[in-house]
Amino acid sequence: xTELTELGIAQIRDGFRAGDFSAREVAEAFxxxxxxxxxxxxxxxxxxxxxxxxxxxxxxxxxxxxARPLSGVPLGIKDLFCTDGVQTTAASHMxxxxxPTYESTVTxxxxxxxxxxxxxxxxxxxxxxxxxxxxxxxxxxSPWRRNDGGNAPLAPGGSSGGSSAAVAARIAPGAxxxxxxxxxxxxxxxxxxxxxxxxxxxxxxxxxxxxxxxLDQAGAMARDVRDCAIMLExxxxxxxxxxxxxxxxxxxxxxxxxxxxxxxxxxxxNEYRVDNMPADIDxxxxxGIQMAKDAGANVIEVSLPHTKYALPTYYIIAPAEASSNLAxxxxxxxxxxxxxxxxxxxxxxxxxxxxGFGAEVKRRILIGTYVLSAGFYDAYYTKAQxxxxxxxxxxxxxxxxxxxxxxxxxxxxxxxxxxxxDDPLAMYLNDVFTVPSSLAGLPAMSIPGGLDQAGLPLGxxxxxxxxxxxGVLNAALAIEERAGFTARPSPWW
Amino acid sequence: MSVDTNTVxxxxxxxxxxxxxxxxxxxxxxxxxxxxxxxxxxxVDTDGIEPLAAVIxxxxxxxxxxxTDGEIRDRVLANAPQAEHGFFAVPKVIE
Numbered sequence: 001x002t003e004l005t006e007l008g009i010a011q012i013r014d015g016f017r018a019g020d021f022s023a024r025e026v027a028e029a030f031x032x033x034x035x036x037x038x039x040x041x042x043x044x045x046x047x048x049x050x051x052x053x054x055x056x057x058x059x060x061x062x063x064x065x066x067a068r069p070l071s072g073v074p075l076g077i078k079d080l081f082c083t084d085g086v087q088t089t090a091a092s093h094m095x096x097x098x099x100p101t102y103e104s105t106v107t108x109x110x111x112x113x114x115x116x117x118x119x120x121x122x123x124x125x126x127x128x129x130x131x132x133x134x135x136x137x138x139x140x141x142s143p144w145r146r147n148d149g150g151n152a153p154l155a156p157g158g159s160s161g162g163s164s165a166a167v168a169a170r171i172a173p174g175a176x177x178x179x180x181x182x183x184x185x186x187x188x189x190x191x192x193x194x195x196x197x198x199x200x201x202x203x204x205x206x207x208x209x210x211x212x213x214x215l216d217q218a219g220a221m222a223r224d225v226r227d228c229a230i231m232l233e234x235x236x237x238x239x240x241x242x243x244x245x246x247x248x249x250x251x252x253x254x255x256x257x258x259x260x261x262x263x264x265x266x267x268x269x270n271e272y273r274v275d276n277m278p279a280d281i282d283x284x285x286x287x288g289i290q291m292a293k294d295a296g297a298n299v300i301e302v303s304l305p306h307t308k309y310a311l312p313t314y315y316i317i318a319p320a321e322a323s324s325n326l327a328x329x330x331x332x333x334x335x336x337x338x339x340x341x342x343x344x345x346x347x348x349x350x351x352x353x354x355x356g357f358g359a360e361v362k363r364r365i366l367i368g369t370y371v372l373s374a375g376f377y378d379a380y381y382t383k384a385q386x387x388x389x390x391x392x393x394x395x396x397x398x399x400x401x402x403x404x405x406x407x408x409x410x411x412x413x414x415x416x417x418x419x420x421x422d423d424p425l426a427m428y429l430n431d432v433f434t435v436p437s438s439l440a441g442l443p444a445m446s447i448p449g450g451l452d453q454a455g456l457p458l459g460x461x462x463x464x465x466x467x468x469x470x471g472v473l474n475a476a477l478a479i480e481e482r483a484g485f486t487a488r489p490s491p492w493w
Numbered sequence: 494m495s496v497d498t499n500t501v502x503x504x505x506x507x508x509x510x511x512x513x514x515x516x517x518x519x520x521x522x523x524x525x526x527x528x529x530x531x532x533x534x535x536x537v538d539t540d541g542i543e544p545l546a547a548v549i550x551x552x553x554x555x556x557x558x559x560x561t562d563g564e565i566r567d568r569v570l571a572n573a574p575q576a577e578h579g580f581f582a583v584p585k586v587i588e
Contacts, residue, residue: 011566060586101568201549212550244551312531323508330509332581337574362510363514366520367527369508370496380531385544387537392545425530455567456580 003392009073009174009227014251023055023062025196027116031072033171034118039493040169042162044079044137045087046119054116061114068114070234076166076175078129079120080106081218082207091125094335094356101233104207105239106176106218106492113234118172125193125358126326127183127211130430133421134360141421142191142414143169143489147455151492154414156454157187163221164191168489172233174222175256178208180215181314182410182434185446188221188460189409192448192487194476195221199467200441201246203232204239212321212416215314215438225447225477229253232469241315248467256470259478262296267402271307272433274411281408288406288449288460288479295478302402303395309387314369315385315428317439322361323368329356363424383400392440399465404475406434409446409459410418410434433461434490441468447476450486459485494575 004026005014012026031048032061049073058071082088082100089095101107103111111117125134132140132155139366143155143165153247156165160177164187167175177184179197186194196219203218210216220231233253268289273282331337331352338351357365371380398405411432421425443466446459464472496504501521505512512520570576577585 098572101565101571172564199549239555240556243553244547244549246551246552247547274532304499306537309537310533312534315527316531316534327509331574332583334572335574339584343584344582346509347511348584349509350506353509354511357510363523363527365508365510366501366504369504370500370524370528373504373507373550382544383534385532386542387534387540387547388513389542390537390539390546425526439548 005033005170006075008464010222010231011186012073012173013070013230016062017067023058023327024052027051027055027074028074030118030172037169037171037493038145038208041138041167042122042141042142042166042169042171043076043123044162045117046172047117047491050086052117052118054114057183058114067385068353069230070110071114073114073173074116074118075110076121076172077107077165077178078160078163078178080121080123080178080209081176082209083107083117084121086120088120088138088209091123091128091137092356092358092361093136094329096136096207098335099346100207104202106235107142107239109237110176110234112391115234115364121166123162126209126361127159127178127180127368128322128360129158130186130427131155131180131415131417131420132158133417134261134358135378135466136358139167139417140418143493144191144414144456145489145492152416154191155417157190157414157426159183160187160221164188164193164195165346167191167193167221169222169491169493170378174220174227174421176218176235177221178216178218178317179438180211181438184221185434185444185459186410186431189444189457190316190414192457192485193221194224194228194231194445194447195219196445196469196472197438197443198232198236198469199443201244201248202236204242204245206239206241207312210325212318214321215318225473226254226257229257229473243277251470253470253473257479258474258478260296260369261292261475263473264296264404264471265298265300265402266292267300267302267399267405268397269302269304269307269407270328271304272407274432277411278452279365280413281411283456284449284458284460285408291479291482292406293477294482295477300402302405304436306390306394307436310391310439311432313384313387313429314439315367316380317388319364319382320372321368323365323372326361326365327354360424376429391436394442395442403465404471405463406461407461409433409461413452413454413456413458437463441462442466443472445472445476447480449479449484450485461469495528496521
């Protein structure tokens with residue numbers, strides 16, 4: 001029998017139903033893989049007992065002739081999702097030791113669908129970062145290494161870097177992620193896995209530690225397109241507890257997967273051909289275009305004129321929302337309290353927030369506080385929301401001419417840890433291709449397209465119309481079938 | 494627009510984050526870099542453009558007008574750094 005950790009979500013689900021193995025065997029195999037991969041630092045907390053309990057329930061149900069959509073499948077959960085009775089930190093000192101007394105809607109749905117939890121996955125602190133270097137619990141190390149013989153530890157991407165590292169290292173068949181400006185897609189691209197951010201409002205934000213509420217959206221990270229479709233179907237759906245949740249039925253994304261792109265038009269946005277793009281990325285993009293054509297798509301050039309303003313727009317809106325959301329960490333209701341001797345209430349707030357937040361989180365809170373402050377609000381925040389409206393309009397106009405957009409996911413392969421951490425702006429620029437679709441709330445997905453000359457994975461991104469996750473998944477499947485991406489990191493951990 | 498150290502101190506105070514003199518110096522430079530970069534938005538003609546309110550059109554819902562406090566006081570207080578007599582407790586605010 002194949003080693004069970006070699007199996008993806010669909011294979012586990014189907015093999016379990018066919019009686020090829022028990023759910024307990026699967027859970028034990030992945031629990032052991034997690035326990036043996038400490039060198040990645042992908043998990044903040046391991047929960048083998050949760051995975052085993054879900055597995056035992058699945059085995060009992062199978063014995064009585066029933067199974068749920070994810071019965072037998074253990075998953076990693078990004079430590080931004082509140083989990084009842086299990087520490088939830090957002091990778092911050094502020095929330096170290098915080099044990100929610102409730103379950104996020106997304107994890108509740110996954111568990112009701114039969115999934116178990118392997119543990120809580122490391123991330124950039126409060127999901128603010130693109131390299132996983134801002135976690136209070138240490139860097140996640142990518143399982144990948146350059147083929148130059150050096151052992152430089154590489155970034156797994158961020159903020160969902162624990163999720164991407166765990167799936168790429170085969171210590172979890174799938175993991176939840178969240179995406180505010182690219183935090184599912186960029187780490188997926190850096191680690192050679194697939195990741196989808198659905199339309200804003202598809203997945204409930206209830207119980208997800210908030211970063212920038214108009215942008216935050218949960219999604220699925222897994223080994224391939226089908227596995228992402230299966231996971232996302234279980235995660236999505238209307239939730240009255242989230243005011244921006246979309247009251248729409250969840251489509252049968254998996255059942256309707258089709259790699260046939262005949263009749264589809266795919267747009268190539270001119271403005272994504274940025275200066276200094278590595279030749280490997282250009283070549284990858286060209287191969288993606290050829291693969292889409294081979295699958296029957298008509299490929300055209302389109303224009304998204306405000307693309308270059310997306311990042312500065314994002315770096316006003318996201319910090320503004322973050323400064324407001326993170327005002328809740330006051331040392332009173334939950335999380336860290338730092339009360340110096342003789343301190344009054346104001347001192348307590350200031351000391352708690354000084355010690356509870358990391359440098360990047362403070363930087364964004366201060367920017368957000370500044371752009372929202374009296375006298376500057378219109379010049380920054382209102383202006384950014386106007387430009388955001390133009391970015392949304394760009395996409396709407398492009399989608400009059402095409403059904404989907406195809407772009408690289410990131411402007412480079414994974415960089416080394418420490419390479420960009422001293423320069424916030426250089427780090428922000430890594431999200432140049434993912435931020436525009438986040439600002440517009442569009443469904444978007446990254447799939448592995450090939451390797452660069454250093455042997456590192458590169459991702460291609462598909463962006464769809466609002467609510468057209470199916471179109472995104474189908475085009476991603478067409479490219480996945482043609483890319484034949486089978487490379488994987490050699491275990492060193 | 495650029496910020497000076499006094500402005501950074503004021504922002505930090507508004508954000509209730511204690512900062513050292515060294516941090517103020519460092520943050521002044523970092524914030525000016527970032528603010529200088531976002532100011533390129535000034536190039537964009539936004540006359541007559543309404544600021545975006547929602548990316549995906551969505552009808553706001555009303556819930557039933559019933560009390561939903563949940564009777565879960567102890568769960569609400571479970572993670573409080575200090576809870577007394579069923580309340581969150583803070584340092585004395587009145588001398």
